[in-house]
Amino acid sequence: MDGLFWGCFIGGAVFALASTLLGDIIGSWIDGIFDLISIDFLKPIITASAVTTFGGSGILLSQYTGLGNTPIIILSILIALLLSVLVYFIYVKPMENSENSIGYSxxxxxxxxxxxxxxxxxxxxxxxxxxxxxxxxxxxxxxxxxxxxxxxxxxxxxxxxxxxxxxxxxxxxxxxxxxx
Missing domain, CATH: 2.40.50.140 (Nucleic acid-binding proteins)
Known part of the structure; x- marks a missing residue:
């Protein structure tokens, strides 16, 4: 189980770092591929934070609690969902509304x-x-x-x-x- 948690933690962190550094380049390569499933809540920043949080909370819960695998997975999923909702409503949604353009036609x-x-x-x-x-x-x-x-x-x-x-x-x- 630790391999799954560490994989999610490291994979999510690498994805977040790569999308931060190379987001525009990768976005131009895959332009429009994910428009079909354009659910507002499934933005890359939300997905990366959920995967990273799932892995991190799984690592911490398995190391510092005596819980079994099933409760740890359920708690990790709940923690990841909670943090993703917080990131969405505290960071992503307000940032979407703050975009201004100085251009005109x-x-x-x-x-x-x-x-x-x-x-x-x-x-x-x-x-x-x-x-x-x-x-x-x-x-x-x-x-x-x-x-x-x-x-x-x-x-x-x-x-x-x-x-x-x-x-x-x-x-x-x-x-x-x-x-x-």
Missing amino acids: EADLPGKLGEVTIPIGVGGFGEIMIKQVAGNTLHIAASWDKREISVGSEVVVVDMKDGVALVSELYGTNEEEEMI
């Missing part, structure tokens, strides 16, 4: 507010600056409603067409009252 820009940095002529192009998570981004812009827009004006992106932001100027309350 042009499809995300309509509705965003920006500021004109280079004036936009009636039929021409200018430039706007939009504040993003990663910082400020500059985009070529044209007037959506064919109006001239001066530097410093606040605009909203109405649409994106061929990499050009079609914008419309936002009016403050004073300008709106003048227009009425």
Whole structure:
């Protein structure tokens, strides 16, 4: 029995170490193989921790208790399951929710507010600056409603067409009252 426990302990530890060091390389080699059985709880980190814990607890229970093989195996399985559940809910699940991306696509820009940095002529192009998570981004812009827009004006992106932001100027309350 000790051979089984030591094998699980060493095998799980080696797998955890290898997946930590070579995870991206191995992941690209076996890309998509395990998508069929994509049960959220069967992630490699959970499986490796369960196997390692089973082996480690089996070694400790057989060495420091007078229990027989069957109770040791049952207790080792229960300890491994308990630790795996803890690892999943304390480490893996919160880490999945913490992934953020600083990237964006042009499809995300309509509705965003920006500021004109280079004036936009009636039929021409200018430039706007939009504040993003990663910082400020500059985009070529044209007037959506064919109006001239001066530097410093606040605009909203109405649409994106061929990499050009079609914008419309936002009016403050004073300008709106003048227009009425």
